[in-house]
Amino acid sequence: MSAIDNNREFDVVIVGGGPAGAATGIALQNIGVGKVFVAEAGTYSKPKIGESIPPDTRKLFQRLNIADAFELQGHEPCLGSFSCWGSEQLGFNDNLFNPLGAGWHLDRRRFDKFMADQFTQGGGLLAGETRFASVSVAHNATYPFQLSFDNQPPVRCRFVVDATGQPAIVARKFGAQIKMQDAMLSIAAYFDCKDTDLNALKLTLLEAINLGWWYCASIPNNQLVVSLTTDATIAKEYALKDPKNWFALLNQTAHLAGRVNTLAPPAHLHYWKTPSSLLNPPAGNGWLAVGDAASCYDPISSQGVYKALATGLKAAQAIADWLDNKPNTLGEYRQYIGNEFINYLTQREYFYQQEQRWQDALFWQQRQAS
Numbered sequence: 001m002s003a004i005d006n007n008r009e010f011d012v013v014i015v016g017g018g019p020a021g022a023a024t025g026i027a028l029q030n031i032g033v034g035k036v037f038v039a040e041a042g043t044y045s046k047p048k049i050g051e052s053i054p055p056d057t058r059k060l061f062q063r064l065n066i067a068d069a070f071e072l073q074g075h076e077p078c079l080g081s082f083s084c085w086g087s088e089q090l091g092f093n094d095n096l097f098n099p100l101g102a103g104w105h106l107d108r109r110r111f112d113k114f115m116a117d118q119f120t121q122g123g124g125l126l127a128g129e130t131r132f133a134s135v136s137v138a139h140n141a142t143y144p145f146q147l148s149f150d151n152q153p154p155v156r157c158r159f160v161v162d163a164t165g166q167p168a169i170v171a172r173k174f175g176a177q178i179k180m181q182d183a184m185l186s187i188a189a190y191f192d193c194k195d196t197d198l199n200a201l202k203l204t205l206l207e208a209i210n211l212g213w214w215y216c217a218s219i220p221n222n223q224l225v226v227s228l229t230t231d232a233t234i235a236k237e238y239a240l241k242d243p244k245n246w247f248a249l250l251n252q253t254a255h256l257a258g259r260v261n262t263l264a265p266p267a268h269l270h271y272w273k274t275p276s277s278l279l280n281p282p283a284g285n286g287w288l289a290v291g292d293a294a295s296c297y298d299p300i301s302s303q304g305v306y307k308a309l310a311t312g313l314k315a316a317q318a319i320a321d322w323l324d325n326k327p328n329t330l331g332e333y334r335q336y337i338g339n340e341f342i343n344y345l346t347q348r349e350y351f352y353q354q355e356q357r358w359q360d361a362l363f364w365q366q367r368q369a370s
């Protein structure tokens, strides 16, 4: 924080140093907006979910000028995916035929730290353990926004970016509201596969069941992540946060059970909210939201990290224009976030409609009705 002690005025302050916040900072540097500060509450030391990224993310790394550095990180390639969706049979989608090559299974902790490092190596200032507390606005000032943090001195800036992820905590202080389209829950376990050959299979597996859907992927450090996405009400009814019940359900699956039957039941489970939601509005006078703060997508899309980088790139141009007294691109940014969300909902609806085996089951009725 010592650098901030001497330097409390910035063109842009980005709250949240996840992939969206870091991408926005890198893109701003690339177009010449130099005085940017990222305030991050954490320290990049905790494990994080959200690891599968599609092959076309490569294009976004190129646009951010970090493609070569990313390749050097050596994240696990994702060679394709199996899915049991809409019928008992297991289908296969092979990345071998994708002209962009394989996707990746990221080590998220290392990836998020890499993105933050790319920003600071480009000259940006990032402070960890700096939790945003409040924002106030002074009219007719060169730096109209003052942001306060827990345990840190305040800073002032011309433009504020909310990159805090699902809570969109800064945008809500500006009066924006989160419009919830669907609310689900993912319950996951990490398995150590060092002494098995499971992790050698660099393929994801998706399997629909009457209560929701299972997902399994190899991740770096010889680990396997297995998650169940369902409704909070269903999780409660079947007590699925209890590792015994969760593991018993896993072992009833048609395909996934065969892949995990050599593994011991997990000692504990992790769970996350997995909403489909849109921030309204995603930008206003002197502020905008990026990544999950602007919109959250169902993890079935594997688009969360891609969207974080894409919105960061789009936002940087809108911010540069705003600082250059060309405010119209903020309206275009709002439109972009809304249009992308509608495209996402259309694809999601199509995907859930493909599964018609359990028309009386609450999970599928709710997804198909929405």
Ligand SMILES: Cc1cc2nc3c(=O)[nH]c(=O)nc-3n(C[C@H](O)[C@H](O)[C@H](O)COP(=O)(O)OP(=O)(O)OC[C@H]3O[C@@H](n4cnc5c(N)ncnc54)[C@H](O)[C@@H]3O)c2cc1C
Pocket (backbone or CB within 6 Å): 015, 016, 017, 018, 019, 020, 021, 039, 040, 041, 042, 049, 050, 051, 052, 053, 130, 131, 132, 133, 163, 164, 165, 166, 169, 186, 227, 272, 273, 274, 290, 291, 292, 293, 299, 302, 303, 304, 305, 306, 308
């Ligand atoms: C179960 C699950 C599975 C998923 N699977 C995938 C997947 O396979 N592929 C995929 O691409 N995506 C997946 N996602 C989504 C993906 O993880 C997110 O879309 C992505 O992390 C969004 O990046 P972000 O930078 O917008 O937000 P985040 O990654 O949430 O980063 C927000 C940052 O803001 C910081 N922050 C929060 N509050 C404050 C504060 N008050 N002050 C300062 N800093 C703050 C946080 O510490 C954090 O570093 C999944 C999500 C879940 C929950």
